[in-house]
Amino acid sequence: MANKSMAKKRNGSRNSLIDAAAALRDEVDVLSFSEPVTHVYNPLQYAWRSHQTYLNLANDKGVRVVLLGMNPGPWGMAQTGVPFGEINAVRDWMGIDVPVDHPSPEHPKRPVQGFACEKSEVSGRRLWGLFQQKYPKSKDFFKNHFVTNYCPLVFMEESARNRTPDKLAASEREKLTEICDRHLSRLLEILKPQYAVGVGAYAENCLKRVIENGNVEISLSRILHPSPASPAANKDWSGTATKQLKSAGIW
Numbered sequence: 673m674a675n676k677s678m679a680k681k682r683n684g685s686r687n688s689l690i691d692a693a694a695a696l697r698d699e700v701d702v703l704s705f706s707e708p709v710t711h712v713y714n715p716l717q718y719a720w721r722s723h724q725t726y727l728n729l730a731n732d733k734g735v736r737v738v739l740l741g742m743n744p745g746p747w748g749m750a751q752t753g754v755p756f757g758e759i760n761a762v763r764d765w766m767g768i769d770v771p772v773d774h775p776s777p778e779h780p781k782r783p784v785q786g787f788a789c790e791k792s793e794v795s796g797r798r799l800w801g802l803f804q805q806k807y808p809k810s811k812d813f814f815k816n817h818f819v820t821n822y823c824p825l826v827f828m829e830e831s832a833r834n835r836t837p838d839k840l841a842a843s844e845r846e847k848l849t850e851i852c853d854r855h856l857s858r859l860l861e862i863l864k865p866q867y868a869v870g871v872g873a874y875a876e877n878c879l880k881r882v883i884e885n886g887n888v889e890i891s892l893s894r895i896l897h898p899s900p901a902s903p904a905a906n907k908d909w910s911g912t913a914t915k916q917l918k919s920a921g922i923w
Contacts, residue, residue, distance in 0.1 A: 685732045688862045690724055696855040700825055703851075705844050709835055711779040713826035715744055718773040718784065719753025725768050726754045729814045734864040736816040737922055739895075740856070740875040741795075743823040743837055746782050748793030755821045756871075758796030759787055765800065765810050781832035798898035799871070802910045806923075818863055822878045823852050838874055856882045865890060867922050872897030893920035 697716035705712055716723055744750045748757040753772065763769045772786030799819070807813035825848075827835040837848060856878065860868070868883065868890045870876025876894040883890050895913045898905050904912070917923040 685734060685862055686728050686730055689727045689730055689859065692855060692858045692862065693723065693727060696824060696851065699851045700823075700848065703844070703847060705827065706841055708829045709827045709840070710830045711775075711777060711782070711828040713744070713750055713775040713782075713784070713828075714824060715749050715753045715826070716824045718775050719749075719751075719786070721770045722753035722762075722768055722772060722786075725770060726762075726766070729766060729810070730818050730863070731815055734862075735814075735818045736865060737818070737867045737869060738860065738863055738865040739817065739819045739869045739871055740879055741819070741821045741871045741897075742874050743821055744826045745793045745795055746826060746828075746834060747789060747791040748796040749821065750782070750826045751784060751786055751789045751793075755819045756793065756796035756799045758793045758800050759789060761796065761800035761804065763787055765804050767810070779828050779832050782828060794900045795898045798905070798909050802913060805910070818865075820859060822856060822875055823848060836874075853878070853882050853885070857886050860886070860888065860890065867891045867893065867920065869917070869920070869922065870894040872899075891920070893917075893922070 693716060697714065697720070701714050701717060741755055749755055751757065751772065752759060752762045754762045754768065769787050772784060774784050778784060803813050823837045827840070829835055837845065840848065860882065868879045870879050873894065876892065879892055883892060893916070895916045896902070896905055896909060898909050900906060914923065
């Protein structure tokens with residue numbers, strides 16, 4: 673009995689993260705979205721085993737830095753269940769390689785192949801590549817950092833074009849924001865970071881809103897989003913992000 677109590681105490685923060693993610697998973701799963709959205713993937717459902725394994729990498733004592741992205745990419749978290757989940761980084765650096773199920777309905781142009789997917793998530797390759805360069809061992813990164821997404825859902829149009837959360841209908845966006853704000857607030861409460869970093873402007877604004885509403889003392893900053901759609905990100909994104917993290921006093 674004593675051993676069970678000690679184990680529960682030792683893994684308290686991780687258990688809380690898992691509980692919070694499970695609540696988020698179930699709350700967003702009952703939402704409905706109108707056209708032009710035709711397909712919605714919830715990796716917290718079909719890739720739950722992988723996501724739960726990722727959450728168990730978090731420092732159980734909390735972290736110094738939380739980095740927040742917008743929502744999953746089709747070849748990253750949509751495949752692996754890990755934020756910005758470039759497959760090589762997740763499998764080879766983090767050591768996560770578990771079976772991934774399929775969303776339903778599944779878009780024929782955006783199949784979920786899990787760790788067998790051969791396409792690369794450029795944003796994830798850049799983000800995790802920078803962290804791998806600074807921390808050759810993932811455990812050293814996770815001692816002080818944690819990466820998450822604001823929204824866990826992937827939205828696609830009939831053409832398979834990605835649709836970001838900020839482009840949803842106002843009423844749908846409001847319901848989603850309420851749920852995701854609540855989860856983000858809970859995550860910050862669990863991890864107790866000193867610094868919060870928005871990966872891009874959208875994520876920064878989400879962090880700002882939640883931090884201000886929660887009246888908590890967290891230093892807020894932003895790094896350039898690593899998306900290849902951004903011309904600035906295609907010019908030494910790693911160098912730019914490193915300078916921004918140093919300027920914020922994080923690195």
